Amino acid sequence: MPAVELAPPHEIHSLYSHHHGWLYGWLRKRLGCSDNAADLAHDTYLRVLVSGRTPPPDQSRAHLMQIAKGLVVDxxxxxxxxxxxxxxxxxQPPALAPSVEERALVLEALTRIDxxxxxxxxxxxxxxxxxxxxxxxxSAIAEQLGIAxxxxxxxxxxxxxxxxxVLGGDTH
Incomplete structure (x- = not known):
């Protein structure tokens, strides 16, 4: 697995200090929940950090908003x-109910399939x-979609x- 190249700390600090309050406010207004807004603001900066790139100053808010919108949709x-x-x-009958761990694994798999x-x-x-x-x-699908x-x-x-x-299977 290749090493992750992080964005320079001083650039992240500058981006964070200049725009975190604005991003958090925008997310809080959009989500209606300060906890979710804080989480997604954090995740937004994490994505910038891991990407290894910071936007030019005049494009910072647009860049952050684009990432945050994607996270909101996700x-x-x-x-x-x-x-x-x-x-x-x-x-499901209670006897067949999955454990909390099994539910988490299934939800992760469903999210990856989605x-x-x-x-x-x-x-x-x-x-x-x-x-x-x-x-x-x-045959019915072919007819409905107009394909062979x-x-x-x-x-x-x-x-x-x-x-x-995405489920980790080998296709060959």
Whole structure:
């Protein structure tokens, strides 16, 4: 694994001291929660630090806001996934309920799969979702999307390979 090249500490300090209050306020207003705002402001600066690059002074706020918006979206997506998973668990008999550790592992896996699917081309993602969640056959998917069954197969292979890869599986 390659070493992480951190941004110079003095640049991070300057960026933080000039913009942290503004970023925290912006996040607090957007999220309505000071704790979540503090966490995401911290994560924003951590991303800048780990990226090894700091923005030019005239682009600092735009850069920080772009990172923070992405983190807000990620947090929202994770919460939607978590809520859907927890609602599914309500219907499980108590004897089959997973432990706290198992729930955390499943949520992490679901979040990674969601990110992998989001990175796919829209048609590939839609093909996968129609197959796995709507239960459509490849022929029905091909008809609905106006593509060949062979294309459905290729899309499914791409989607399944992407999901398998984020779960640590070897595709070869």
């Amino acid at each position: 947090q929202h997506r994770r919460r939607v996934i978590e809520q859907a998973y927890l609602e599914m668990l309500v219907h 990110a992998a699917l989001d990175a796919l081309a829209p048609k590939v993602r839609e093909t996968f979702l129609l197959s796995q969640f709507d239960g459509l056959t490849y 069954v062979a294309t459905v197969r290729k899309h499914m292979l791409k989607a399944v390979t992407a999901c398998f890869a």
